[in-house]
Amino acid sequence: MIEVALAIGFAAVGIATVFCLIRLALGPDTADRVLALDTLVTNAVALIMLLGIAQATAVHFEAALLIAMMGFVGTVAFCKFVLRGDVIE
Template structure:
């Protein structure tokens, strides 16, 4: 029963990723596309965590942590580029 719930949760997260991909392609502005990309990496973290629970291994948790760190740094870099036009001062 628990595995069926995890599969259902993974399918909902994949559907959310597809909707975020559509928003990423359709977004009229760079800020909208950045927000869709941020939501995509958060959903991919959630998908990795749920899949890690499903297969009972800790490898996916470490991958999710790595994606979280890289996603934060890339978001800060793109926001700084959007505000100032340059990343390094």
């Protein structure tokens, strides 16, 4: 039962990642691309967690947590750059 759900989950999150990539390529605004990257990071966290369930290991948690943190910091840095023209003033 879990195997089938995992297969559907991997497919759905993979398609979601492709949607984010299309939005990242289309734009049209800078904020759109930053939002697409932010969503891409969230999808990556979900994919890593699904991989952790599929392999029945707990070693991927730290990777998922680190990617989530880096995604947030990256989004805030991008927004700060768009807003102020500089990341650290």
